[in-house]
Amino acid sequence: MKRKVTLKQIAKELDVSISTVSKSLKDSPEISEDTRQKVQAFAKLYNYKPNNIALSLKNKKTKTIGIIIPEIVHHFFATVISGVENVANEHGYNVIVCLSDESFDKEVINMEMLANGSIDGFIMSLSKETQQKKDFHHITEVINQGMPVVMFDRVTNDILCDKVIIDDSQAAYQAVKTLVNKGYKKIALITTVDYVSVGKLRTEGYIKALQNSDIKIDENLILKIEDIDHCDEAIENLINHQEIEAIFAVNELFAVTAIKASLKIGLKVPEDIAVIGFTDGIISKYSSPSITTVSQNGIKMGGKAAKMLIERLEREDEDDEHYRTEVIETHLVERESTPTL
Amino acid sequence: MKRKVTLKQIAKELDVSISTVSKSLKDSPEISEDTRQKVQAFAKLYNYKPNNIALSLKNKKTKTIGIIIPEIVHHFFATVISGVENVANEHGYNVIVCLSDESFDKEVINMEMLANGSIDGFIMSLSKETQQKKDFHHITEVINQGMPVVMFDRVTNDILCDKVIIDDSQAAYQAVKTLVNKGYKKIALITTVDYVSVGKLRTEGYIKALQNSDIKIDENLILKIEDIDHCDEAIENLINHQEIEAIFAVNELFAVTAIKASLKIGLKVPEDIAVIGFTDGIISKYSSPSITTVSQNGIKMGGKAAKMLIERLEREDEDDEHYRTEVIETHLVERESTPTL
């Protein structure tokens, strides 16, 4: 077992000072060719690598990004991490992942934990509970301490910082319009409770699209799901008791559940009922029939968020208060759950 | 903007020494009740939190776990991270995630990056390329430096360390036996190339189950997929050109692709062809028909791996060479893709 070697040990072995070793390894012109080579050879032999923690303390930067998301088992969030990772690694940054589990308290604890010097900045998406409580003090605090934050997807207007979002309302509008254009009138909406920001925005898009098409909003066709884990019965109930020609679901879980409920009842998709989902994930692709969705490119969102954060971290004028909101474009991926015209 | 406050600043404000402040905050009995209260009040007011990096340097431990996996967008790996996170957080540890993207080079780079003091230990699953090359020097090196490693799922016998696995061969055996017991004889196998350890083991289980049931192995019914992203044609081809009653697939992607190919050809699942997959993920659950799978509890595997790692990290006798291999039990989740007897 050969433990990691330090500058101190090298200095001792070679009978020079620590400063000399440090400078030699950095190819400082202060050092004689001779010593430099000797030190470098020795360092290579012992596979010297500078200690990151010491560097972090010295430089006051960790080259690490903290990412806080509600869940990792949601495909969308996993793709975002993947996007962040890519860009981060390209720039020599590591990524610490913390999960809030949709809990306000866990979100706060995680942020405080990471804010104590472990990372240089945050990339985050709000937990449901945080959105419900509208308590963002933990985020304000971190920002006030001078640590940059980039929010994505589930963001809030109450916090001033860089953001990466999609135009949820517009994307939903387009999706519903597509259904209308295909001739559907009785279009149901399966959405989240209103305090989930993106759910609310997508609901708005749905309503706008119908109004704009002179279709009357039928409250009976709008289902707001509180508990995502037990959405089956509610969705089955909706399909069973209402005359529905098409469904717009604000995420792919609701979409696939709607399809399975329809099939169970004996309806054919898309012949008897068409379905459009949101967030183009693995479920939509592999469902039978596969599901037409509004694609929300998580890789791109994560990549963009990382880019914005790193740019801010490496900018000269630290306290630039000019925050940007980047809107990632979406598009409709047409699959089997909607008929071709 | 109020920057983070340090011991030094508190000491200056209160006109005491840094040592006194440090001790006061730690409730050291050395300090007078008076000073202690004064310091604590001040610290609270300024929301003092010790700097993690400084603590890490001092204590030579970071309370951070590094996890290296091939992909995060694979549901199984996401669940493992989730499991690691839970247990890690319970014990005050953070988790740094690095993705190898199935690349040997990225795996090596990531490990070296994290091994330079950023973390206390690794939890990892080998990249495909690493398994193919059988080059594990980066792992040996890390272990030799005294940094513990726990491997899971895609492990190797060439490295001595703690491991968390399932009994892949046995689980596959059971799955295939179940098909045999349901009366199927012409059972196809869709598997990975042999260098993927778990693919190979599951293949072995398949073969053993057939041999044990006196069914002759038909090489034409065994499909080894190299490129997972383009498995469609190969699978479609298999189903089209062979007489098959049932399929055992070594992951859920192959399983769902097999189902979609069957449906496309006009076969009914499970009436015309039954399917069992492996790794109980979101796809299996939401496919239509839903897929019977061998469940591989990622949360549990991740949790166990984290537990083993943390135990080793916090053990007294650092250099305990007694490594354990923990086998997580699996079971068959029966769904619609196999008929009930």
Added chain:
DNA sequence: CTGAAAGCGCTTACAG
């Protein structure tokens, strides 16, 4: 060209 010193933010054995 080389090295001692100060410093990043903390802890703790030791002296007074």
Added chain:
DNA sequence: CTGAAAGCGCTTACAG
């Protein structure tokens, strides 16, 4: 009861 000193592993302005 308080504080100076040494140290974790590094960097860098400064002295010689």
